[in-house]
Amino acid sequence: MVRGGKSAARTTKPNRIKNRRRRSRDGSGVLVLVATRKGAWLYRGDSTRKSWRADGPHFLGHIVNHVVLDPRDGRTLLAAAKTGHLGPTVFRSTDLGKTWKEAARPPAFPKAREGEKGRVVDHTFWLTPGHKSEPDAWYAGTSPHGLFRSEDGGVSWEPLPGLNDNPQYRDWMGGPQDGTPDGPKLHSVIVDPRNAAHLYLGMSSGGVHESTDGGRNWAPLVDGLEVVEGLDARNITLHDPHCVQICPSNPDRLYQQNHCGIYRIDRPAKTWVRVGRKMPKQVGDIGFPVTVHPRDADTAWVFPMDGTSVWPRTSPDGVPCAYVTRDGGKTWQRLDSGLPRNQAWWTVKRQAMAADARDPVGLYFGTTSGELWMSGNEGIKWSAIAQHLPEIYAVETAELH
Amino acid sequence: MKVLIPGPLRSYTDHREVEASGDTLGALLADLDRQYPGLRFRVIDEQNGMRPHMRFFVNGAQVFDASHALRPDDEVQIVQALSGG
Numbered sequence: 396m397v398r399g400g401k402s403a404a405r406t407t408k409p410n411r412i413k414n415r416r417r418r419s420r421d422g423s424g425v426l427v428l429v430a431t432r433k434g435a436w437l438y439r440g441d442s443t444r445k446s447w448r449a450d451g452p453h454f455l456g457h458i459v460n461h462v463v464l465d466p467r468d469g470r471t472l473l474a475a476a477k478t479g480h481l482g483p484t485v486f487r488s489t490d491l492g493k494t495w496k497e498a499a500r501p502p503a504f505p506k507a508r509e510g511e512k513g514r515v516v517d518h519t520f521w522l523t524p525g526h527k528s529e530p531d532a533w534y535a536g537t538s539p540h541g542l543f544r545s546e547d548g549g550v551s552w553e554p555l556p557g558l559n560d561n562p563q564y565r566d567w568m569g570g571p572q573d574g575t576p577d578g579p580k581l582h583s584v585i586v587d588p589r590n591a592a593h594l595y596l597g598m599s600s601g602g603v604h605e606s607t608d609g610g611r612n613w614a615p616l617v618d619g620l621e622v623v624e625g626l627d628a629r630n631i632t633l634h635d636p637h638c639v640q641i642c643p644s645n646p647d648r649l650y651q652q653n654h655c656g657i658y659r660i661d662r663p664a665k666t667w668v669r670v671g672r673k674m675p676k677q678v679g680d681i682g683f684p685v686t687v688h689p690r691d692a693d694t695a696w697v698f699p700m701d702g703t704s705v706w707p708r709t710s711p712d713g714v715p716c717a718y719v720t721r722d723g724g725k726t727w728q729r730l731d732s733g734l735p736r737n738q739a740w741w742t743v744k745r746q747a748m749a750a751d752a753r754d755p756v757g758l759y760f761g762t763t764s765g766e767l768w769m770s771g772n773e774g775i776k777w778s779a780i781a782q783h784l785p786e787i788y789a790v791e792t793a794e795l796h
Numbered sequence: 797m798k799v800l801i802p803g804p805l806r807s808y809t810d811h812r813e814v815e816a817s818g819d820t821l822g823a824l825l826a827d828l829d830r831q832y833p834g835l836r837f838r839v840i841d842e843q844n845g846m847r848p849h850m851r852f853f854v855n856g857a858q859v860f861d862a863s864h865a866l867r868p869d870d871e872v873q874i875v876q877a878l879s880g881g
Contacts, residue, residue, distance in 0.1 A: 456804075478804060480804060480847070480849035480850060480876045480877065481804055481805070481850075481876075482837050482838045482839065482841060482847050484834065484837065484838065497833070497834040499833065499834075501837060503841075504843075505842070506842060506843060507843055513843035515841040515843055515845065516842065
């Protein structure tokens, strides 16, 4: 058993943080799962989402890239973690974070044959629960690029050779020099809610890809996506999806925040449409996250960042804002009420923005400067849940029952 | 033989010093992993390479190869490199 020590975080206004020992009286609410560069925190909101209780840190000092609750049982948590020195692993809790146990076989590439150079998982970056018809299935994306599957609830993981060992894909995946500053990421592993065998994923860099046979075979889905000016979009390795989301209310529709714009696709079409062209020119359509509405496929949110010149990856002009479309990307509206008005040079990473399933939808994002923000009215008004956390890498939500 | 465990790995062993056996460093780490599941993968990768920030000393001398032979009276230290922030 590995200990994941905990302590309370400080209170910020206007939302109140309560000591973790005080239980929610009605037993229901929203859970916000926050992964950071120095550990993980769970924030438990009451049914009104106005009062929040901090539970953490879990795994203090670990680099936690993703914490996800299994919606199929409502109590199993997986956390992808490593430290600056120790190798990567996956921690698993079956009691909503009270206790954790390490995976018996974390994601790892196969041992290379004699004389060949083998690949080494630096960190697990992304976790996705499998289809509801496969209650113990999970997928993991790693850095360097690798796709793994567990069929025992995250205890043991096996590489998926249909992607990892496909020579064409190995070429598209490139090497460490082709990825983000922290290494190339396999992310946005999506399971079609209608079909367990229908999968999507994103590789930064390396494009968006689709499988219709449970991950045995894959095909690029990059038509319509732009690449950096002057380069050839036919070269798959140059495509850099930052975040891809499927719409729960219409799984034929996906949104994508890409290195080169915001896109939408309506399957079975194979061509993405750059809906970010309708964003204000002074803000642009560069960013990391995109989040979709749980019941309205015309509604999605993004969080723009500065992608000009040397790519500062900060809020444009130091003024953070979300944008929402409510018509599938035809128009976008700015959502910044409650956010800092100036000199706020943080941004939101690709997996650090999430929506809950409530009505109105609650939105949550974590910043590179360690602030956790939420809106209980779909982005109209924002307030901070927590400040002074480590750099936030991921934010997920779940319903507490 | 005696194995000194660095602080970051004591969530596995609960002790600064443990006993393990093996005729090579690799075998010793395998024995440690049997006793403390998960420990080995935190310091040795899937290609049997030592992780970049981990160091291994035998009787005070650093070794770089998991095939390094060990004697029962050797003392092994696992050390986390002084790096990071």
